Amino acid sequence: AQTVTQSQPEMSVQEAETVTLSCTYDTSESDYYLFWYKQPPSRQMILVIRQEAYKQQNATENRFSVNFQKAAKSFSLKISDSQLGDAAMYFCAYRTSQGGSEKLVFGKGTKLTVNP
Amino acid sequence: DGGITQSPKYLFRKEGQNVTLSCEQNLNHDAMYWYRQDPGQGLRLIYYSQIVNDFQKGDIAEGYSVSREKKESFPLTVTSAQKNPTAFYLCASNQFWGGNEQFFGPGTRLTVL
Numbered sequence: 276a277q278t279v280t281q282s283q284p285e286m287s288v289q290e291a292e293t294v295t296l297s298c299t300y301d302t303s304e305s306d307y308y309l310f311w312y313k314q315p316p317s318r319q320m321i322l323v324i325r326q327e328a329y330k331q332q333n334a335t336e337n338r339f340s341v342n343f344q345k346a347a348k349s350f351s352l353k354i355s356d357s358q359l360g361d362a363a364m365y366f367c368a369y370r371t372s373q374g375g376s377e378k379l380v381f382g383k384g385t386k387l388t389v390n391p
Numbered sequence: 392d393g394g395i396t397q398s399p400k401y402l403f404r405k406e407g408q409n410v411t412l413s414c415e416q417n418l419n420h421d422a423m424y425w426y427r428q429d430p431g432q433g434l435r436l437i438y439y440s441q442i443v444n445d446f447q448k449g450d451i452a453e454g455y456s457v458s459r460e461k462k463e464s465f466p467l468t469v470t471s472a473q474k475n476p477t478a479f480y481l482c483a484s485n486q487f488w489g490g491n492e493q494f495f496g497p498g499t500r501l502t503v504l
Contacts, residue, residue, distance in 0.1 A: 284431070308490035320481065320495035327490055366433060370490060376439070376447060377422065377485075379493055383433040 277302045277371050281382035288357045289390050295342075296352045296385045298367030308370040309343070309350045310379070315363040323365070326350065354387075362389045393418045395496035397482050402501045404469070404476070412467045412499045414482035420494070421487035423465035427451060428479040428498075437480075440465055441487055469501060477503045 278301045288294035300309070311323040326334045326343050333341050338358075342351045354361055367382040395416045404410045416423065422441045426434040436449030440459040454473025459465055465484075469476045479500050485493040 310492075318479065318498050320483075322492045325490060325492065376441065377487065378424065378436060378439055378449070379434075380436075381426075381434040383431060 277304075277369050277373070277380045279367055279369050279380050279382040281365075281367055281385050283385045284383070285386045285388070287388040287390060288354070290357055290359060292357055293353060293355045294357055294387065296354075296365050296367075296387070298350045298352070298382055300348050300350065300367075300369045300380075302348070302369065302371070304371065304373065307372070309341075310368040310370065311339070311341070311350075311352045312366045312368060312381075313361075313363045314366065314384075315360075320366075324352065357389050359389050359391060362387055395482060395484055395494055397480075397496035397499050399499060400497065402499055404501065404503050406503055407471045409468055409470050410501065412469065412480055412482075412501070414465045414467065414496060416463055416465075416482075416484045416494075416496075418484060418494060419462070420484035421462070422485050423459070424483040424493070425449075425455075425457065425465070425467045426481040426483065428481060434481065437467065476501055 280299045307328045309326045313321045313323050324336045324339050338355045340353045364384045366384045368379045398413045424439040425437040435451050438457040440446035456468045481498045482496040483493045485491045
C-alpha cells in the first residue's frame with residue numbers, strides 16, 4: 276500500500292523568508308500524481324500545486340515550487356517570500372490508481388507558522 | 392458558482408444515535424469521497440464512489456455507511472457502531488481519472504455528547 280510521510284509536524288518561518296516542507300512517499304507504481312494542499316484556520320482545503328510523475332520538470336505556482344526527486348521518492352514544497360497568509364496546515368498527497376480505483380493518500384501534515 | 396456544499400457545519404449527537412452528513416456538488420464530477428480528520432492524523436478515507444449506485448470502502452469504513460443515488464449527492468451516515476465519531480468530516484469530488492484536482496467542501500464538525 277502507498278504511504279506518504281511528512282517528517283516535520285511543525286515548521287516556522289520569518290515573513291519574507293523561504294521555507295521548505297518535506298514529503299516522502301512509498302509506491303511501486305511508475306505513473307502517478309502528487310499534490311500539496313493547504314488548510315488554513317478556516318479548514319477549507321485548497322490545492323497549492325500538482326506534479327505529474329512522468330514530467331521531470333518541477334512544478335511552480337508563483338511563490339510555490341516543488342523539488343520532485345522520483346528515484347528518491349521525495350516531493351518537497353518550497354515557499355518563497357513567505358507571507359502571513361501562508362500560515363496553515365500543509366498536506367502532501369499521492370494519487371493512486373491501484374486496482375482501478377483512484378484515490379488520494381495523505382500525509383499527516385505540517386503546521387506552518389509565519390512570524391512577522 | 393460551482394462547488395461542494397456540506398451541511399450542517401456543526402452537528403451534535405447523543406451516543407447511540409445515527410446521524411447523516413450531507414454532501415452535494417454541482418461540478419458534474421464523477422467521483423466523490425468522504426474523509427475523516429483528527430488532530431495529528433491527516434485525512435483518512437472513509438468511503439468513495441466513482442459512479443452512481445456504486446461505492447467502495449476506504450481505510451476506515453467501519454461504523455459508517457453511504458449511498459450514491461444521484462451523481463451530485465453522496466451522504467454519509469455515522470452509525471452507533473462507530474466507536475469514536477467525534478471528528479471533522481470532509482467531502483471531496485473530482486473528475487474521474489487523470490491528475491485532476493480534488494475539490495473539497497467546507498467540512499462538518501461532528502461532536503458526540
